[in-house]
Amino acid sequence: MKKTIKVAALAIVMTAIAFATPKQASAAQKFEVSYIPTTGTSVTINLKKSPKYYTEVELSKANGKVVDTKTYYKGATAANFLGLKKNTAYCARYRAVEADGTPVSSWSKKIGFVSLKNVEPKQVGKSMKVYYKLPKVKGVKKFKVTISKKQKSGYKTVGTVKPGKKIIISKCYGKALSYTSYYVRIQPVFAKKVKNTYKHSSGFYFRRGYF
Numbered sequence: 001m002k003k004t005i006k007v008a009a010l011a012i013v014m015t016a017i018a019f020a021t022p023k024q025a026s027a028a029q030k031f032e033v034s035y036i037p038t039t040g041t042s043v044t045i046n047l048k049k050s051p052k053y054y055t056e057v058e059l060s061k062a063n064g065k066v067v068d069t070k071t072y073y074k075g076a077t078a079a080n081f082l083g084l085k086k087n088t089a090y091c092a093r094y095r096a097v098e099a100d101g102t103p104v105s106s107w108s109k110k111i112g113f114v115s116l117k118n119v120e121p122k123q124v125g126k127s128m129k130v131y132y133k134l135p136k137v138k139g140v141k142k143f144k145v146t147i148s149k150k151q152k153s154g155y156k157t158v159g160t161v162k163p164g165k166k167i168i169i170s171k172c173y174g175k176a177l178s179y180t181s182y183y184v185r186i187q188p189v190f191a192k193k194v195k196n197t198y199k200h201s202s203g204f205y206f207r208r209g210y211f
Contacts, residue, residue, distance in 0.1 A: 042082045045081075047077055049077055053096035055097070062112065062190065087136075090113055092112075110194050111194070131168045139190060143160065143189065146185045148182070156172070186202065
């Protein structure tokens with residue numbers, strides 16, 4: 001009987017992504033993306049709480065084309081946009097407005113994000129290595145990939161990869177991968193000077209098998 005090694009997507013990580021909910025809002029929260037599902041079809045963005053004015057949020061593609069604009073009531077803490085195209089780079093910005101839509105502030109700086117869909121690890125042959133193939137996304141310069149043995153901390157840089165290319169992961173903390181769980185974060189870096197802090201989560205583990 002020949003021994004084989006198989007890689008599997010980390011179920012606990014994928015479940016956490018599929019059913020995760022945005023963090024609860026705080027008074028000092030930033031204007032930033034808090035959640036993108038693995039389907040890549042929607043986004044939740046945290047808003048700075050404004051008790052005096054309404055908040056207008058504009059969503060555009062990386063090329064500047066506006067695709068949607070929504071206005072939220074006073075005190076709103078989150079904005080939601082549905083119907084996004086998968087593997088597409090978007091930008092968002094906000095401003096304060098009166099109830100009739102009259103602006104009372106200038107637009108904020110844009111933040112960026114990518115609607116990545118189901119980026120999963122694949123095994124390199126029968127080895128203890130995996131690779132991720134990142135999609136081609138207009139407006140994205142590269143993807144930064146990090147890895148950890150813990151889900152919420154301890155991430156170390158694996159490297160960067162250009163859109164449409166593969167990146168192989170063979171080590172974690174300088175040691176070869178083994179039979180344990182690994183967590184991976186993928187952060188798109190925009191070609192233009194647009195800030196993107198959202199990291200897409202993934203994970204995997206190796207299991208022994210025979211045939």
